[in-house]
Amino acid sequence: MTDDETDLADAVDRFLEEADATFDQYERGYADADATVSVLRSHADDLRDAFEEERARE
Structure with a gap:
C-alpha cells in the first residue's frame, strides 16, 4: 500500500469512527x-x- 493509499485509508477509518460516534x-x-x-x-x-x-497527487 502506498503512502497515498494509506492516507486515504486513514481518512476512511476516521470518517467511519466519527460517523459512528455521531x-x-x-x-x-x-x-x-x-x-x-x-x-x-x-x-x-x-x-x-x-x-x-x-487524486491530485496522481
Missing part, C-alpha cells in the same frame, strides 16, 4: 437531527477533501 450521540439523545446531519456533512467534507488530495 450516530451514537444522536441515538442517546445528545444531539438533534439537524446537528447530526451537520456533523456528518462536515465529516463527509473531510473525507472528500482527503480523496481529492490523493
Whole structure:
C-alpha cells in the first residue's frame, strides 16, 4: 500500500469512527437531527477533501 493509499485509508477509518460516534450521540439523545446531519456533512467534507488530495497527487 502506498503512502497515498494509506492516507486515504486513514481518512476512511476516521470518517467511519466519527460517523459512528455521531450516530451514537444522536441515538442517546445528545444531539438533534439537524446537528447530526451537520456533523456528518462536515465529516463527509473531510473525507472528500482527503480523496481529492490523493487524486491530485496522481
